[in-house]
Amino acid sequence: MRHLRAAVAILILVWALPAASALNIFACTPEWGALAKELGGAKTNVYVATTALQDPHRIEARPSLIARARSADLMVCTGAELEVGWLPLVRTQSGNARIQSGQPGYFEAATHADLLEKPARLDRAAGDVHAAGNPHLHLDPRNIARVAIAMSERMAQLDPRQSAQYREGAKAFLDRWQRAIARWEKAAAPLKGFPVVIHHKNLSYLIGWLGMREVGALEPRPGLPPTAAHLNELLARLARDPAKAVMRAAYNDPRPGDWLAGRARIPSVVLPYTVGGTEVAQDLFGLFDDTLARLLEAAR
Numbered sequence: 001m002r003h004l005r006a007a008v009a010i011l012i013l014v015w016a017l018p019a020a021s022a023l024n025i026f027a028c029t030p031e032w033g034a035l036a037k038e039l040g041g042a043k044t045n046v047y048v049a050t051t052a053l054q055d056p057h058r059i060e061a062r063p064s065l066i067a068r069a070r071s072a073d074l075m076v077c078t079g080a081e082l083e084v085g086w087l088p089l090v091r092t093q094s095g096n097a098r099i100q101s102g103q104p105g106y107f108e109a110a111t112h113a114d115l116l117e118k119p120a121r122l123d124r125a126a127g128d129v130h131a132a133g134n135p136h137l138h139l140d141p142r143n144i145a146r147v148a149i150a151m152s153e154r155m156a157q158l159d160p161r162q163s164a165q166y167r168e169g170a171k172a173f174l175d176r177w178q179r180a181i182a183r184w185e186k187a188a189a190p191l192k193g194f195p196v197v198i199h200h201k202n203l204s205y206l207i208g209w210l211g212m213r214e215v216g217a218l219e220p221r222p223g224l225p226p227t228a229a230h231l232n233e234l235l236a237r238l239a240r241d242p243a244k245a246v247m248r249a250a251y252n253d254p255r256p257g258d259w260l261a262g263r264a265r266i267p268s269v270v271l272p273y274t275v276g277g278t279e280v281a282q283d284l285f286g287l288f289d290d291t292l293a294r295l296l297e298a299a300r
Contacts, residue, residue, distance in 0.1 A: 023159045026069050026099070028077035028087060029056050030275040031138040032109060032147075034284050036076060039152045039169045043162045047072075049090075052277035053251050056082055057223070061089040069094035072105065074158055076151065079108030080115060080135035104157055110135055112150040113143040116204050138274065139206035141181050141288055148173055176285075184288055190299050195241070197234065199226075199248035199257055202273060206291065215243040218256045226256040238264050245298040249273035267298040 022045045027033030033048035040046075047068050050056055056078070059065075069075065069090050077083050091099055091106075098105035115133025137143045152170035156163035192211040198204075199218045207214055216237060220230040238260075246261040247269045248254065254270070261268035271291050272281035280290035 023155060023162070024071055024073045026072035026075045028075070028083050029138075031144070031284065031287070032076040032078070032151075034275040034287075035144065035148055035151060035173075036074075036155075038173045038284065039148060039166055040155060040162075041165075041169060043159070043165055044155075052272060052274045052281070055251050057085060059083070059086040061086045061093070065090050066093045069099060070096050072096060072099050074105050074107060074155065075099040076107045076109070078110055078135050078137070080110035080132040080137075082110075082135035104154065107151060107154050109143075109147045109151075110137060112146050113137045113140075116208060117201065134201055134204050136202040137205055139203060139291075140209040141177065141184065142209070143205065144284065145174060145177055145181075148177070180285055180288070184292055187296070188292055191295055194245070194295070194299055195243045197238070197243045197246045197257075197260065199246075199252040202249050202252075203247055203271070206271075210295075215241055218246075218248075218260065225253075231256060231260055235260060235263055242266075245269050245295075247271060247295075250277035269294055269298045271295075 022043055023040060025033070025036045025040070025044050025046045027036055027046055027048045029050050030048050030052055033046050036044055036046045049065050049068070050059055065086075072094075075091070077087060091101075096105075097103065100106060110132060115135070115137060118133040119131065138147075148170055152166045155166045159166070188210050194210075194212045195215045196207070196212055197216045197218065198207070198214055201217070201219075201222050204214075206212075216234050218226040218231065218234070220227060243264065243266060245267045246257040246264075248257045249271055250273050254268070257268050270278075271294060272278040272287055275281055275283060275287050277287070278290050280293075281287040
């Protein structure tokens, strides 16, 4: 009986101990939310502020986002001015000192990657250009690997009790990720030199990684909507330098690309762009699996 009472007392004591609280992560975009889940698993509560069907440049700083930011231990964003139109207000209004610029609770993925298309000079006449370079870095999977290493270390710094788990999560993810990159690069060999028209400069890293060739863009300048005059000029250019597909992200307006593809008699390819952009792209691995499947189908 004494042994039974002792066992019950131990169980009561264990139940009474406070459970290790999960790290609250506010992810600005779906790709970084998905990466945080890969690295932290059950040790994290991840909230994603945007969806794949929203333009990450143009988000409203809603009260619900501010409320979520208020309780965040770690805010993970792209940076490089991708979220400049809404994130500063969310951070300021949240009153959360942990996630302000320069604090350990604020993490920018762009600081851990080599950015493409850095402007030689800043000129608003050139459209929506970013001073630090193109912020759509996640569509090169090698950048995701670099960000994963840095993000796991930041998570370990903020939650030292679980640091071993975050580092183990990063190792397991990177082992799977490197194998997947090798598989994707082998499968994508037919896309080398594949000429494409894009909608916006959000696909530059994908084009660079796969060695495709950008023939033109639907936007006359980054961030400016396609005009009828520009589309007709682009159609005439394709007669001299043909493309084999028009590519756009799931959140881009389909009408300009479909118009050009129909008249140029080439496929119009909708890519998920980020996690959640299609039914298949429900995690980072599905994002690249589906992206390549759609491109290879267009290249047949």
